[in-house]
Structure formats: C-alpha cells, structure tokens
Amino acid sequence: MTGVSQTTVSIVLNERDDAAVRIAPETRERVLAAIRRTGYVADPIARRLAEQRNRFLGVFTYEPVFPAGLGDFYHPFLVGIEECAESIGCDLLLFTSAPVVDGRRRIFHSGNRLRLADGCILLGRWLDPEELARLLAEGQPFVSVGRRDDAGGPVPYVGADYPAATAAQVRRAVELGHTRIAYVGEGSGAESHTDRLRGFTEAVDRAGITGVHIRFGEPVDVMDSLLDQGVTAIFMEEFADGAILAAEAQRRLLGVPQDLSFVALGDPTRPAGTDLEFTGFRIPRREMGWQAVEVLSAIIDGTGGTMQRLLPCQPVAGTTLAVARA
Amino acid sequence: MTGVSQTTVSIVLNERDDAAVRIAPETRERVLAAIRRTGYVADPIARRLAEQRNRFLGVFTYEPVFPAGLGDFYHPFLVGIEECAESIGCDLLLFTSAPVVDGRRRIFHSGNRLRLADGCILLGRWLDPEELARLLAEGQPFVSVGRRDDAGGPVPYVGADYPAATAAQVRRAVELGHTRIAYVGEGSGAESHTDRLRGFTEAVDRAGITGVHIRFGEPVDVMDSLLDQGVTAIFMEEFADGAILAAEAQRRLLGVPQDLSFVALGDPTRPAGTDLEFTGFRIPRREMGWQAVEVLSAIIDGTGGTMQRLLPCQPVAGTTLAVARA
DNA sequence: CCACTTTGTTAATGCGTATTACCAACGTGA
C-alpha cells in the first residue's frame, strides 16, 4: 500500500528511534496513515515467536486450582499472584491439563506443557522432591509458594515463617502459666508441618517447659491421651482438627479456654465448622502470592536478589487461649 | 540426541499416522524416550503460528479474576470452567495483563493478546456491546457466561434463565395470596437485570396482580415507599440489597416473613451479612462455566450446535416467603 | 534383472514478526 518494506512497518509500529535505524518523518507518517486506515494490528503470536518469551506465568497445583467443595485455601494466594502479574504485565496460565496419576497431578509427564510459560509458580502443601530436583536441574525458572527443603540445590520459595509464629504462640502460653503443652499433628512430611513442630519444640525447650507431640486420630483417644498427660494447652497443626478436638473437649464439659486452651497454627486448609474464634496466627497468603511473582520475575529476568523469603505471620488473639488452670 | 530430523520429532509428537508419512515403531520409541527424558515440549507460540491452534482457552473478566475482598461470585464459574477445560485437555489463560481504562479492563487495546488463545470466555455482569460487536465482526471465537443481547449479530452465550426463575417465584407468591408485590433493583443495564424484571413483569401481568418497580436507594426511603404502596412481598434483584432492606424491616419491628416477605433473585454478588435464609433461587454457576467451555470448544472446532443456552435456576425454599398478611 | 511399489525419513518451505547487516545516495572537507 505504501510501497515500503515490512521492516519499515515494523520499525514504525514499535516506535523505534535508534540511531541505527532511521525512518524519515514523512515516510513514517505515510505508514501510520495506512495503519490507521486499515486498522492493522501486529499478530501477537508471531511477535512472541520473534521475541523469545511470551509473558506467561504458569501456575501449577497438584489439586485443581479452583477446588470445588472446599474452603478456598488457595484463593488468597491467587489473589496476590494475579495482582502482581497484572502489575508486571503478565498473563497467568493455569495448567489445568496436567493429567492425574495416583490421585494427583504430575509436573512431568509426556506432553508436559510447563515450558509454555516463561516461568512457573508451584502451589501446594507438598511438592514431590524428585520433581523439584528435576526442575532445578533443567534450569526451569520456577518458584514455590511455601518453603521447601533443598532438592539437589536451593529451591526458590516464598514461605510463611511458621517456626517464628509458632514459637511466639508458645511464649504466649508460657506467659499465661502453661507448663505442659501439646503439639497435635503430623509434624513431618510437608515442610509446613516440620517447620511448625520445630518452632514448637525449640520454644518449649528454651522456656524449660514440657511439650508433647502426638498425632491426630480418633478425637476420643487423642483427648484421653492429652488429659492423661496433664496437658493444659493444645497447639493444632490443622485448624480443622482443632475444631474437632475442641468439640470433643466441650462434649466432656471442659470449658474452652477456661479448662483447656487451644491454639490453631494457621488458617483452615479444609472447611472447619466451629463457633470458636481460635487463637493462633494468620498466614500472609496474599502477600506470599504477590512476592512469589516478584521472585519468579527476578529469576526470569536474571536480575539477582533473594530467592528464598520467609514472611511473618500475623498473630490472631482469638478467645481460645487463657490462663492455665491451676 | 536421536539423530533424527526435526520433521520426525514433529510427526512423533503429533502422533500422526497418515499413510503418507510413516515412522518405524522403533524410531518412534527412540524419539519418545528422548522426549520423556528431556521433558521437551513443543513451543506453543511457534505451534500456533504454524498450525493456528494451541489448546489455550482465554478467560477474560472486566474485574480481577480473583476478586480480593469479595464473596467469590466468580469462583463457581471458574470451577466449572476448569473442570471442563481439564476434561478436554486445554489450559486456561487468564488475561490479567489487560490494561485498565476508566476503571475497568478493556478487551481491545494496542497489544491486545486475545489472539494468543484459541478462544475466549467472557465473564462479567456487563460486557461492552461495542467490544462484543467487534469480536463478532473479527470472527474471534468466544462465548459469554451470561446471556447477551445481539451485538450486530447473535452472541454465543451460556446464561441462567432468569425470566423463568423469577416468574416461578412470582407464581409462588401469588399462590400464597400476595396481590401487591415489588421488584427492587435497576431492572435495566445488564441483561441479567432486564431479564429478571421482564420475568417479574410478565408473571405479574399474567397473574393479574399488581407489581411495582423501584430502584434501590436509601433503605429508609425505599421501605417507606414500599409500605406506602401496600406491598407485601419484595423481590430483590441484588441479594445484598435484600439483606439490607430486610434489616430495615426488622428495625421497624416488621416480622420477616410474617409481616413482609422477601425473595432474592439469585446468589449474592457481593458479601451480604444476614441471618435470614432467603427464599429465591440459585444460579447454576458451575454448570454454566462447564457448558461455556463446551460451547466455545464447539465454536473453535467448527462443529455446530446451539450457541445460545439458558440453564434453569434451582429454586431455594428458604424462610422469607410466607402467606400474605391480611 | 528390471520396473515398480512400499516403507521410512528428510530437505525445503511457510507462518508473521523483530533484528541485523548491509547498501545506495547524498553530502563534506581537504
């Protein structure tokens, strides 16, 4: 239409004004006129092909991203992720097509689409160390939401500082006169569990009080065991289990917190029915999501910075932790 | 790695088994092994450029996909969308990078990335008719979640049958002896509003009773007006407004539903604090999301079928609709 | 033993853009 080359159009479109490539104002105007007349828009696909990146950030979860029946544990993370992605002009690619094997999705599988994105955010309480190791080995840009142990190298993550948050709750209990307290939960497996238990154990040792660790199971049995051991405050790894155990306490006519204190070490990861306002702390999920995108972005761009961040949890006063019963 | 050409890899990758192009099973296996070992994935951008398809479904919302402070109105849609996308092996691309102009995102803008996806799902109570018209004109595959008026042509959608659901509630009220009922809300603007009002008006006319329509505003004024007109049942366009108005009724010591009945025409689109279990209906959001993907998929594949679907809403008995006060 | 088919693989090409190297034409100073 204008008799100029494709190159010239490209230069005009991208408003380049290097010294290296110059276009006469008059020519530029001619091209712009033609663009206006035809409503021409550069094909974004071809553009991406040429530029070698697509400004997609992948989001991978072992469970569905939008869990159907559940109390939206992931949601706040996604809010933060979306906000930050928007601020840096990236789109989010949800890997919904990952096939399910043995009840959960796999990162690596035949037809793995991970590299569709410039980088990837991993969500989930537990991540397969082998898959993490492989991601590291292959140099795939990624970041985990939640602290991860090394997997053949340091894993980039943005996590919650469970040890500090848990320890703070223990100190609070000690101030209120508790001398025999319990940690109820796995305490192993996922890093979020080991971190809580570690914070608990260290704080208990430092305070010189007695801490017991038992796994959750039949509420009746668990409560029997706890009462046998003279425990006055119960630290729950899982909020929902805490609700169950507190109900069991009330069934026995034990007052919460007059007779027995409860501390919930984080937000519910599954729906929990309870009237109690649990004492404990809040995981900064939205902020974690936001910062995860920041870290990932830094990795992709090759700009350095801390690739492992622990964010403080916000204490929640609640009503389930009181002075220890004499 | 395997000593074969790029062509061979492409053929194996796409599982082509034309008579025209054959690969020996042994060679195929060698290539597959290498693919598994390296986790290689074809670049979707290049793929798209060459074959014009990438198995991405775009999701566009005028508001953030993951609204921060709000009662998750979009969430159930997304659950359905994700489930169906997973079932047909597509990934979801969230257009979080769409720039905000005049307080909302725009579909079309310079650097518009819509064409990155094979097709696009549009979410939101209101969609700009001009943008819809342009999508139609350009032949962009898309589907709207929620019914839309024609915009220079029929718009593909999967919506909720508000007229039928609203009319059913009106009939229910008539059965209970109500003869003067009100529709409170905009009744215009978004299709979801006009549809509700239309269902209301038609049902009222057919039943031969009196229906009044007033906009929501200061609760005190609205309630004054409604009581002046002798209204005994109030149909609320917005759930949250209904909660506010019901609170105003109770403030005046009017019993709900003994003295005044309320019907909520759908689920809350914003957080609503209330103890009442509102009578009304439930929008089949998850199913709408699912079917939207089905429709979009059919459009992309060129297989025909109904491009406009209205799904029935599920009635909710609730406790706020009772026999009209004498 | 030759023409002819079948099998397995690849070189070449196109998709629409960004980028780079290079090239005319046109001064400019000595």
Place this chain on the structure above:
DNA sequence: TCACGTTGGTAATACGCATTAACAAAGTGG
C-alpha cells in the same frame, strides 16, 4: 577529485514448529 561520514531504507535471517514433496532403501512381481 577522492576518501569518508550520514541519512534513509531494505534484504536476509532467526524464531520453532507443521506440512508437503521428494528421495533413498528395501521389497516384489514378472
């Protein structure tokens, strides 16, 4: 006049894949 910038622009190429025509090797029938 000659060597040397400067200006304005373009041809060529890369990007990573899908597709197609072509081709070598092996088999087959007469």
